[in-house]
Each structure stands twice: as structure tokens, then as C-alpha cells.
Amino acid sequence: MGTDGDGSGDGRVYYVISDLHIGGDEQLEEVEFLDELLAFLERLEETDEDAELIINGDAFGLWEFTQVEGIEKFEMLEETYPELFEQLRATGENVQVTLLPGNHDHELAAYDEYVERFAAYNVDLCQEQSITRPVGEQAIHFEHGHQHDQNNRIEDWGNPHATPLGYYYNTLVTSRAGKLSDRGRYNWLKDVQAVTPTERMPVWLFSKYFYREMNPLLRYSLVPFLLLFNISALLAILAGLDLLGIYSIPTEQAADAFSQFGRAGAAAWFLLSLNVTVVGLLLLVGIPLYFIRRDVRKTINRFGVFETELTVDPETPYYDAARAVFAEQPETTIYCFGHTHRPTIQEVDGGILVNTGTWLKRLHRRDGIIGILPPVFYPSYQLASVRIEADAEEDGVVVEFERITKPSPATEELTRTERFFTVGREPEPEFPDRYVVPNDEMRTETERAVSTDAPS
Numbered sequence: 001m002g003t004d005g006d007g008s009g010d011g012r013v014y015y016v017i018s019d020l021h022i023g024g025d026e027q028l029e030e031v032e033f034l035d036e037l038l039a040f041l042e043r044l045e046e047t048d049e050d051a052e053l054i055i056n057g058d059a060f061g062l063w064e065f066t067q068v069e070g071i072e073k074f075e076m077l078e079e080t081y082p083e084l085f086e087q088l089r090a091t092g093e094n095v096q097v098t099l100l101p102g103n104h105d106h107e108l109a110a111y112d113e114y115v116e117r118f119a120a121y122n123v124d125l126c127q128e129q130s131i132t133r134p135v136g137e138q139a140i141h142f143e144h145g146h147q148h149d150q151n152n153r154i155e156d157w158g159n160p161h162a163t164p165l166g167y168y169y170n171t172l173v174t175s176r177a178g179k180l181s182d183r184g185r186y187n188w189l190k191d192v193q194a195v196t197p198t199e200r201m202p203v204w205l206f207s208k209y210f211y212r213e214m215n216p217l218l219r220y221s222l223v224p225f226l227l228l229f230n231i232s233a234l235l236a237i238l239a240g241l242d243l244l245g246i247y248s249i250p251t252e253q254a255a256d257a258f259s260q261f262g263r264a265g266a267a268a269w270f271l272l273s274l275n276v277t278v279v280g281l282l283l284l285v286g287i288p289l290y291f292i293r294r295d296v297r298k299t300i301n302r303f304g305v306f307e308t309e310l311t312v313d314p315e316t317p318y319y320d321a322a323r324a325v326f327a328e329q330p331e332t333t334i335y336c337f338g339h340t341h342r343p344t345i346q347e348v349d350g351g352i353l354v355n356t357g358t359w360l361k362r363l364h365r366r367d368g369i370i371g372i373l374p375p376v377f378y379p380s381y382q383l384a385s386v387r388i389e390a391d392a393e394e395d396g397v398v399v400e401f402e403r404i405t406k407p408s409p410a411t412e413e414l415t416r417t418e419r420f421f422t423v424g425r426e427p428e429p430e431f432p433d434r435y436v437v438p439n440d441e442m443r444t445e446t447e448r449a450v451s452t453d454a455p456s
Contacts, residue, residue: 013049014133014140015402016386018056018338019358021104022084023077024064027190028178031081033359036383036404038083041091051095052133056338056356057102057144061193063170064104064178070160071113085121092122099125102339103146103154103166110160129157132332135397136390137439139332141325145339145355148317152339169198186212188413191379194361196341197314204363207374211415219417223373314340318355319348326351333437334388334399343382343401345432352437354399356386361409364427376418381406382429396438401431 017040022031031037044053065073078085091097099118101108108114109127118125130143146152152166174192181189188208195204210219259265322335326349333351343357363377383404391398410419410426 011050011390012133012135013051013387013389014054014135015044015051016054016056016142016336016354016356016388017359017384018102018144018356019058019341019360020055021058021061021064021193021358021360022081023073024061025066025175025178027181027187028061028064028175028193029080030190031084032361032409033381033383033406034081034084036406037359038087040385040404041087045087045091045094047095049095053091053095053097054131054133054142055097055099056142056336057100057146058104058338059099059102060105060108061170061174062105062107063167064175066171066175070107071111071117073107074114074117088123089121097123098131099123100131100142100144101125101127102144103149103152103164104170106154106162107160109158110162127158132329134331135334135388137331138334138390138397138437139329140334140336140388141322141329141332142336145318145337148321149339173201184213186413188212191361191363194363194379195377196363200365203365203375204377207377210374211376211418223417314342318353319346322348322351322353334397336386336388343384343431345399345435350440352399352435354386357382357384357401359383362427362429364429366422366425366427368421373421376414376422378418378422378425378427379410379413380408380427380429382431384431391436394436394438396436398434398436400434403431 020031020033020037023029041053044051060073060077062073065076068076088097099108108125112127115125115127129147130141133140133142146166147154149166151169152164154162154164156162177189177192181187192201195201318335318337318340325332325335334354335348335351336354336356338356338358340355341358341360341362342355344353344355346353359381361379362382363379365375366378367375383406384401385404386399387402388397388399390396408426414422
């Protein structure tokens with residue numbers, strides 16, 4: 001485990017970012033937040049604080065480079081982002097810049113040459129899994145967090161040939177998406193990195209096909225049928241009851257009511273009748289298929305074929321990891337990680353769990369309020385750095401998210417149909433409130449034994 005690099009930590013301010021995922025094949029090389037990142041680094045270049053910038057894993061998408069190997073990936077990064085590396089050099093002349101490997105850039109821990117190459121840009125690459133930094137009377141534990149994710153855990157740390165399940169997903173799916181993204185009607189497939197958890201991938205793909213790739217005439221002709229699906233399903237059931245003589249519905253009266261509106265009413269009645277017919281046929285086929293599907297699933301579950309889920313619990317493993325660190329290192333009160341892309345501050349056993357989020361685009365699912373239209377994945381940014389420092393007046397350590405403003409790309413990336421169906425339901429991402437971890441010399445393991453905010 002890495003330890004403090006310089007001094008005692010008194011008066012030092014820590015800025016923490018993670019999950020930039022810079023680089024990759026073809027379309028993945030676009031960094032949509034590059035201007036904001038450069039501005040942030042420029043601010044640290046000018047600061048008078050005794051500061052350290054910690055980039056807590058997945059700074060680079062080395063898994064997403066599939067056409068070059070080893071240190072050649074660094075050369076690709078240098079060639080593609082010269083402005084970023086020069087800014088890192090300038091920032092590193094004023095503040096300490098420390099880089100930890102994540103799962104996407106685990107290769108940084110596998111080749112010693114990376115240490116020398118980053119040092120040329122005043123970046124201290126730490127090839128260990130975690131580091132500790134003092135802050136006032138307390139200490140901070142930093143690690144990316146993928147070691148607690150069974151799909152991305154590196155069993156043999158530093159092995160350049162380590163290939164967990166997540167490696168194959170990113171080399172076969174994510175990198176492929178980067179190569180194909182510009183072939184669509186809109187360059188959207190590269191956003192595959194922002195889809196979390198991965199179970200949402202099929203739904204996201206179907207949503208983007210419907211709203212982006214489907215022929216517009218076909219889409220607009222389907223919208224009325226999909227919007228009326230719920231009503232039509234109810235009417236189809238009532239019509240079936242009417243045919244069976246169980247319950248009679250006044251269809252003739254309804255037809256007469258629509259006819260009063262002339263051609264528009266007649267067209268609406270025809271559309272509704274057609275919709276009811278189609279839905280009725282779907283229900284006749286769907287009901288037996290539902291029972292067959294349920295029976296097949298029960299049989300599969302008995303054999304345990306799908307016993308392991310694709311996405312692990314994004315919370316509990318990190319609470320457990322924090323408890324272990326706090327118990328082993330009583331002075332440590334802050335467990336800082338990334339990986340899950342969810343900015344959070346949570347109390348756990350006398351300390352706090354801090355997730356620094358991501359600089360990638362965030363996709364917020366918005367299900368249709370009527371009909372069976374595909375959900376809309378509304379894009380936004382939650383760019384921020386976590387600032388950690390000891391404060392004598394607060395008698396503790398202050399942890400807070402410093403927001404970096406970037407407008408939502410929804411206007412450019414969502415179709416008119418998507419924007420129409422999400423009016424009034426646009427996401428408003430918020431960051432956790434400022435938190436003070438108090439200095440408490442009497443803190444004991446017993447007091448850390450229970451945390452009301454942590455899941456059991």
C-alpha cells in the first residue's frame with residue numbers, strides 16, 4: 001500500500017477526480033469535456049495552496065485501444081492529446097499530481113516504462129492498488145474500487161495479461177462501438193461507455209434505434225399505435241368479453257360519437273379499431289407465450305444457469321471495504337474511490353465513503369408515462385472534483401464536491417420526439433452536500449461497529 005508522499009498533511013488540500021476514460025479506438029478518442037478539464041488544470045497551475053491532485057483511476061481508456069499494445073498506447077495518447085499532456089506538465093510544476101491505475105488503465109501498473117513517461121510530464125504514477133494520505137489529524141484511503149467488483153477485479157495485480165470479464169466487454173463491445181459509431185444517422189454509439197449498469201445496454205440500444213436510426217416515417221406512424229397501446233389493450237379485453245356474451249360494451253354508441261367529428265372522427269375511430277384488433281391478436285398470442293416463458297425460466301433457475309448476475313452490487317462491497325480499512329487503520333476516516341460513476345458521500349462506521357463520480361456523460365432513464373414507447377435516456381454532465389482539507393475552525397476535515405459547469409447536450413443529442421416525451425421530466429443531477437468529518441481522539445472500534453447509513 002502506498003503512503004504519504006510529502007510532509008505530514010497539515011495544511012495540504014487534496015483535489016480528487018476519476019473516471020475520465022480518455023482515449024480509445026476511433027470515435028472513442030473524442031473527449032467532450034476536454035475544455036473543462038484543461039480549465040480545471042489551469043486553475044491548479046495558478047493556485048497558491050499546498051495542493052495535490054489525485055487522479056483516482058480510469059484516467060485513460062487503455063482497454064479500448066485494440067490496435068496497439070503496451071507502451072505504444074501512451075504514444076497514441078501523447079499524439080492525440082498534446083494540449084492535455086502539456087497542461088499536466090505545467091500543472092505538475094505547481095502542485096503534486098498523482099495518478100493511480102483503474103481497471104480500464106490497469107496496464108499503467110504493468111509496465112515500469114509508464115512511470116518514466118508520465119514523470120516527464122510531472123505526473124507521479126503510483127503502480128500500487130491504493131495509497132494513503134494524511135489530512136490534519138486524520139487520513140484518507142484512495143483506490144479506484146474495481147478490486148471489489150467481481151467482473152473487473154485484477155487477480156494478479158501488475159500482470160500485463162490480466163483479463164477479467166470487464167476486459168472482454170470493453171475490447172469487444174466498447175471499442176467496436178467506437179469504430180462503428182460514425183456509421184449511424186447520428187454519432188451516438190460511442191456513448192456506450194456511459195451506459196451503467198450494463199444490463200441496460202439492450203434497452204438503450206433499442207431506444208436509440210427507435211428514436212435515432214429508425215426511418216422517421218416508420219417511427220411517426222408507429223407512435224400513435226404505441227401511445228394507444230394501454231387503451232387498446234383494455235378495449236380489446238372488453239371486446240372479447242362482448243363477443244363471449246359476458247359483458248356488453250356500447251360499440252355502436254362509441255362509433256356514433258366519433259362520427260360527429262366528421263372525417264377526423266372517422267379516422268380516429270378507424271385508427272382505434274385497427275389498434276384494438278392488432279393488440280387483441282397480440283394478447284391472444286402473448287398470454288400463452290407468457291406462461292411458456294415463465295415455465296422455461298423456472299426450469300433454468302432450477303439448474304442455476306443464470307445464478308451469477310452481470311452487474312455486481314454497486315454499494316455493499318465498498319461499505320465492507322471501508323469498514324476493513326477503518327478497522328486496520330484507526331486514523332483513516334475517509335475511503336475515497338470511483339469506478340461506479342455515482343458521486344456520493346455516505347457515513348460508515350465513524351468515517352465516510354466518498355465516490356468521486358465520472359467526467360463521462362451521464363444517461364438518465366425516463367420511461368414513457370403512457371403507452372409502450374421505448375424509454376428515453378436523457379444525457380447530462382456531472383463534472384466535479386472532490387476537495388478535501390483539514391479545517392481548524394470546523395475541528396475536522398471538510399469534504400465537498402466542487403461543481404464544474406457544462407451544459408446538458410440534450411438539445412443536440414435528443415430528437416424532437418425524445419424531448420417532447422420528457423418535457424417536465426428533465427433530470428437535475430445534484431451533488432452530495434458538504435460534509436465535515438470531526439476530529440475525535442476518543443473514536444474507538446466499538447463506536448465504529450454500527451452505522452445507520454450503511455447497508456447491512
